[in-house]
Amino acid sequence: MTGTPGAPAVRRPPAMSDVAALAGVSHQTVSRVLNDHPSVRPETRERVLAAIAELGYRRNSAARALVTRRSGALGVVTTSSVHHGPTSTLIGLESAAREVGYYVSVAAIDTFDGGTMRGALDHFLDQAVEGIAIIAPQVDVAEAVAAFDVPVPVVSVTSGEPVPGPAHVVAVGVDQREGARAATRHLVDLGHREVVHLAGPQDWFDAQERLAGWREACAAAGVAAPEPVEVDWSAESGYREGLRLADAGAPTAVFAANDQLALGLLRAFWERGLRVPQDVSVVGFDDEAGAAYFVPPLTTVRQDFPALGRSAIQALVGALAGDPPPRTLLPATLVPRASTAPPAAR
């Protein structure tokens, strides 16, 4: 723009050599200071640090990545539907990753077919991420990943049971089966002789696990376990099923696969004049924000998502260091509130 001859055409950011020149050392010494190499004299280090500060120098991460062959980035695939669980896990994951010095790159996908999944993985591999976490706990996903040979460690952040996938895919998760068992046991312990389950989409591992846990607990207690209806995760589905249940002669206890479904149930029962918990007990899953303020406050199962994120990162960083897969299974805890009570006397 300015035609001044000799003036630098583009004001390029300072490089290591600029710092070196200012500090009167070689660029290698600057590198050593930056990488905490032990054998640098304290006063030399001071001079270098002063020069860095003066120039506002910032190490060029691309150049570093080029030579070290480490990008310092991890990829996280998540679902673009903003459910409580996936989002919380994503945030937990990010915090944990940043804490151990990794960048977190995200890809939100709305369908989990092979093509989309492959696209997301390609996206990350093009970026040279060092590891990938997948918070998209659907069955398809496991298949898509298995079909696609990924040259970096992959951790699948899902429900309890490890995905029967390739060996390089590590699984961490919450013990949702035990959570579901606890929820069901809670209802049984209150005296219910039948627990109806409103099941989530069975192409989600979480939904499968919760269903399995419910089934196991029913069997163990010897209570009736009528074949559950499978719906999606939405409050709308809970509402629709709630109306159907109410009209068909309501059960005394329902275990919904998540809090949104439970919310829909509460609304449907309320509309039909069924009192919760006097007439029907309802248990949810997730303990999402506000569940304590539903009408009535919802008994539900809480998962520690931040811990889940930390475990996932731990597994990923571990795999990067060559550790054996950890098989982490975090506990899910029942949160009893006012939506459950003993069944009304016959």
Place this chain on the structure above:
Amino acid sequence: MTGTPGAPAVRRPPAMSDVAALAGVSHQTVSRVLNDHPSVRPETRERVLAAIAELGYRRNSAARALVTRRSGALGVVTTSSVHHGPTSTLIGLESAAREVGYYVSVAAIDTFDGGTMRGALDHFLDQAVEGIAIIAPQVDVAEAVAAFDVPVPVVSVTSGEPVPGPAHVVAVGVDQREGARAATRHLVDLGHREVVHLAGPQDWFDAQERLAGWREACAAAGVAAPEPVEVDWSAESGYREGLRLADAGAPTAVFAANDQLALGLLRAFWERGLRVPQDVSVVGFDDEAGAAYFVPPLTTVRQDFPALGRSAIQALVGALAGDPPPRTLLPATLVPRASTAPPAAR
């Protein structure tokens, strides 16, 4: 490991030169194919593509970034509290960014003081992101960013009014003030002569805007606007204030700064035997998942978060291309449901 002499110690990924050798061309021709340079003979291109496929070649993004001085990454700062709005915006942003070929790096922070904010920005600048979006619509944030000279475009994804910050910070947002006006007008139009506002934390721009919109609409309609209570965004606060309002002689209409607060209100009113909407009308803000299934279904204001994300990316990419700041203001639309009705006859 294997002591075989001559065997490559590390199986390094194929480089452009490997592809070139296999295809019988120079590395530059490979580069041209990869970058869609026009003057490459179709059959040459074919040969190169075949070689790429055979080797499973993937361009080294670090080397590319080093020479082009473009990382292809954008940073997104968001809040680590999983509120509906920020999360939805984040997902929308990511999708939009990936669509135009950018990677999205995330940093979730829990407090927005200068130090934390500076840490997040540093994190991104170390990574050489080309632009930064901030979904952390708190007043502090604007100050923190203003205080910190960031050498890349920054877009602040917040409420309507542009942050009175430095020029290089572009603002996109939803017209929350108009949304709040619409919510308030809705209540006034139903016949309410007083609209109580339950205000969100005033260090959030969104909360400020909603408060301002409510105030303006009340003034325009000439209805009473008692000084609002300021609380946080949680259902718990809504509940507490709801009880207080009920015990102090409930108003006929309440506009809550978000849906969680509204949820708490509904619960409190229900506990005190006040019927919604017959005795009290309640309006929320956000239209979060499940709001349609609250008891009763909540009248609220919807924001188009995916569109917000797209606008933010548009603004960022535009700024990168040297376009003037757009000042985007997306509409917020009232979603009337069953929680509002005319006031009971005196």
Place this chain on the structure above:
DNA sequence: GGCGCGCGTGTGAGCGCTAACATCAGCGGG
């Protein structure tokens, strides 16, 4: 029929950094 031009391709340099090796003091032991 020679000259120029543009298309397709190759060559060389260098982006900013780290790793390996080279260097050069100073110091203690045989």
Place this chain on the structure above:
DNA sequence: CCCGCTGATGTTAGCGCTCACACGCGCGCC
């Protein structure tokens, strides 16, 4: 008293890519 070793620093060679330029060939034009 010199050798070798250690600590502090410098020197050199790439990492894999893109950019600027060089080059040769075939075509159309006067």
